Amino acid sequence: MTTAPSTSGRLLPAPHSPVVPPQRAAGANAHLNSRFADDVWSLAPLIENPSTGTSSIHWRNCPEPFQAELRLLVWTLINKELRPTFLRERARTLRSRTSVAGTTTTVRVWMHLARWLTGRGLDTLADCDSGVLDAYATHLRERGGSRSSVAQALLALTRLWAFDELTARPVGIGRPPWDEHGVDDYLPAATTRGGENATEAIAETTMGPLLVWAMRMVDDLADDILAAWAEHQQVPVVAKATTPTETGLAALDAYTHRLDATGALVPVIRYRGRIVLARQYIAVLTGASMDQVNLYAKRGLTRAARLRPGPCPLRTPIRGTVHGQPWREAVNLDEAATLMRHLGTACFIVIAYLTGMRPGEVLGLHTGCCPNPPPEPDGNPGRHLIRGREFKTARDEDGNHLSRGTERALPWVAIAPVVNAIRVLERMVPDGHLLFDSRTHHFATVRPATGSLVAGAMVRRIEDFITWANTEAARHGLARETIPPDPHGRVASARFRRTLAWHIARRPGGLVALAIQYGHLRTTISAGYASRSRDGIHVLLDIETVRAVGDTVTGLHQHLEDGGGISGPAARRAIQAAARAPEFAGTVITATTARRYLANDDLLIYDNPHTLLMCVYKRDQALCHRDSAAATPTLDHCVAGCPNIARTDHHADHLRDRARALARKAAHLPVPLAQRLTTTAERLDALADRHHFDRQILQEGP
Structure with a gap:
């Protein structure tokens, strides 16, 4: 590495010094390392995650007066680490070195600060004292960013001050006031959750058929597609390797005459946005050489292709089906790559x-x-x-x-x-x-x-x-x-x-x-x-479980407020839980709040639409868990007579509807099957009758 000494005794990078130190340059991308004087600094040598795209620092985005100062600061950010003493005195989340994403975010904030300073008539970071940083932090808070984005920007500015002290030529940036007095006063009010926990689930109506088509392609169509792609790959190989023969010429002549006589479609492909004659395909189809096909193309085959463009069906047999029917007559040469994608x-x-x-x-x-x-x-x-x-x-x-x-x-x-x-x-x-x-x-x-x-x-x-x-x-x-x-x-x-x-x-x-x-x-x-033990997804499961519980409790609360009734051994506990429904209103469900709710038996109500009941879950009473006290019920193992069961008027109505549907079906079946359905219908009617006999409602008054 070419460097030059500075007045502080630390080494300054030379114009040809690598941006990323050789010991940190990752294998496959190490050759992309930039030089200090380059207008664009690639951060690819720092990236070893195969699914992470490359990122770069473009110095054209930095105001000219600040470029020399920020180049040295960014180079120091990449090449050095924060002191352990600095880290011990600050937030536990502060790391000695940033990730690639953290580096690009940090540099983006530094350049934004430089543009803001330029607008105020300043042209050096040396003028950026604590008062100027206070004004800039106020600007960030008032421009409408989220609390997390402003906090991230202020952390980047703390790094700016810290790394300035590590450079070979410190500018003398002032200490950020939030580093000394706390950051809360500089942040906007907290808003709704963010990050992965805020990601919306894909709607059932979308996810259902999407999964069906994905699994259908993998399970039923993959063999055809892979075979068609293998044939597609061989077309140019075979076409280029075929030598001119009389037999091939005769076959090509007969093929073209047949096309002309019948007016059949001529095989074409799409090439660079244009429809062109599928010359290699025709060569393989007839056994002619490319020179022979090119000769016939000039004699009218190209013109015929423009007038009567047609497909290039591959010979791969179609064995995959969709609902019992072949999904294609043939895979077309032009679609093989798309199908593989x-x-x-x-x-x-x-x-x-x-x-x-x-x-x-x-x-x-x-x-x-x-x-x-x-x-x-x-x-x-x-x-x-x-x-x-x-x-x-x-x-x-x-x-x-x-x-x-x-x-x-x-x-x-x-x-x-x-x-x-x-x-x-x-x-x-x-x-x-x-x-x-x-x-x-x-x-x-x-x-x-x-x-x-x-x-x-x-x-x-x-x-x-x-x-x-x-x-x-x-x-x-x-x-x-x-x-x-x-x-x-x-x-x-x-x-x-x-x-x-x-x-x-x-x-x-x-x-x-x-x-x-x-x-x-x-x-x-x-x-x-x-x-629930797999790398973080248990957190999402807990959050979604509590959201589902919240929806159930809120719905029950409204049902009871509207005069609805509830029955079952857990009816009284369900009413008490529903009274606490306002606790869920407006509450942001995070991993912490989810754990707190799941630990509280008095709030946990799970709707089970398949068995037309609610589970007012008490761990020590649950019959679905005879050998252990699990945090949540196993709703596909509901046991009749469980002390956790409750039913609303809606459940009872659905019991009646299901009983009537079974009775109608029984009328058209042989006696043994009809008797079985009739018995089930009578049992469902009895459960609905029992609900109306035992039904409890909210009492009026205090």
Whole structure:
């Protein structure tokens, strides 16, 4: 590294000094290291997460008078660490070194400060004393940013002061007043929750058919698509290798005469936005050489293609079906790359939704991550486990973020659809590569990319997959399997994790209800996910569980206020819990508040629409947990006579409706089946009668 001494005895970077110190430059991106004098500084050498896109610092965004000062400060930020004594005296969340995302955010704040100072007629950070920083902090608070964004900016300015003291040529920036007197007075009022816990779940009406199409593509159509892609890859190879022969010329001549005589469509492909004659396809189809095809193209085949453009059906046999019917007559040469792209997207949807992994964890998986397990001692098949890396919470011994991530201490449990998706991906990428290797998954073009696809790219691919699936649904007459737009906007990759938590929390027994609904999957939390011990998703589950409880309690409160009634052994406890419904109103459910609510038996009411009852949960009385006192009930194991059962008027009405439906069905069935349905209908009617006999309502008066 070329450096120069300074008056302080510390070394100054020279114009050709690397921006990232060699010992921190990550393997695949180390060659992208910039030089101190460059107009753009690439931070790619610091990135080892395969699903993280590269980022850069553009010095054109920095006012000219401040460039020399900030270049040295940013170089120091990247090359040095905060002193341990500085860290011990401050917030525990402050780290000696920032992550790549933290570095870009910090530099963005520093450049914004420079532009603000320029507007006030200042041209050096030396004029940025405590009073100026106080005024800038007030400006940040009053311009309408969130509390977290302002706090992040003030932390970046604290780093500016700290790293100025570490540079070889300190400017003399003043100490931020919030570092001395506290930050609260400089922050806007707290607002609603943010981050992952604020992510909206994908609507059931959207997630249901989306999952169906994703699993259909993985389970039913993948073999056809992979075979078609293999044939597609061979077309240019075979075409270029074919030598001119009389036999090939005769076949080509006969083929063109047949096209002219019948007026048949001429095979074309789309190339760079234009429709052109599929010359390589015709060469392979007839056995002619490319020179021979080019000769016939000039003799009129190209003109015929413009007049009568047609498909290029591949010879790959179609074995996949949609509702028992072949999903294609043939795969077209021109659509093979698009179908491969959609197949990769379908695999991502299945893995991300049915495991609860974060997007970066899915995109960071390699081939071989889910080996076939040995059989259990009893001879039953073993459980598939996915071994991968976690990135968001990865820290080194000093608490600094590790871009390369760390190996998960506990593997993910993989259910059958997930294993199928991984096996499909392993057929798509070379052995030893990332399952979503960026070079491989750009099928239509060749890109010199490293790492995996990034989460932002998956959002676009999911949108394209939805468009394709809706086109297929219309073509097959499957209006009920059309994927409607989600009311909360784009189906971002991070939303699958939230959606899984939503469905587990709001479906009896934590069943992945959408998959069950379509007959593909039946697995419970305990059997398939072990989710309450899995890297953070238990936090989302707790939050969604408490939100569901809040909705149930609030609904019961309104029902009772409107004169509705409730019955059952837990009716009185349900009324008492409903009286506390206002506690949920306006409360932001965080991980902390969720744990507090779940620890309070007096508030926990779970609606169970499948068995038409409510569970007013008391751990020590629950018959669904005979051997343990679990934090939440197992609603698909409700036991008649449980002391936790309660029913409202709505439940009783639904009992009557179900009884009438069974009675009508029994009238058209043979006697043994009819008797069984009649007995069930009578039992449901008896439960409704019992409700109205035992029904309790709110008493008037104090």
